[in-house]
Amino acid sequence: MAFWIGVASAQHARGGRDGGFAQLGHGKHIAVKSLRKGDWIVYYSPREGMGEGQAVQAFTTIGRVTSDAPYRAEQAMDFHPYRVDVDYLKDAQPAPIKPLLDELRLTRDHGTNWGMVMRGPKRRLDETDMRKIAEAMGVLAEFEKLRD
Secondary structure (H helix, E strand, O other): OOEEEEEOOHHHHHHHHHHOEEOOHHHOHHHHOOOOOOOEEEEEEEEEEOOEEEEEEEEEEEEEEOOOOOEEOOOEOOEOOEEEEEEEOOOOOOEEOHHHOOOOOOOOOOHHHHHHHHOOOEEEEOHHHHHHHHHHOOOHHHHHHHHO
16 A cells, blocks of 8 residues: 555546546546555645646645556546546545645655645655644544555
8 A cells, every 4th residue: 555645736636536536647647557456645736726726735635546447537528537536535624734844754854845845746655644644634533444
């Protein structure tokens, strides 16, 4: 089991949650091919919309991958992104990243440059960071129950 952080607008993260899937890197296969059944993914959303809208800077959704492998979806006439199915924790609340910056191994050594580690479609997290994020989102008990 691995733990991942995906980066997407809050609008896109909620769309994935509501649709029960994860899509990364504008639907590129390379972005989701390393996600395996049983892995966990949490989305960090820098903004409300893709490159626009209000700043969010929060973890917005969290869930467990349920697909055996990535698959292509028909999203639009000429757009067939790769996805994995995810069972999201529906009670998760957005958790601002700023109070966690000094606690997360992912960001604590980066000072004011913490945003640099949030570039790209995804990053691997360690379990300690995922637990801290799940706790901040109000779903630590559910995460721990489902994690095994």
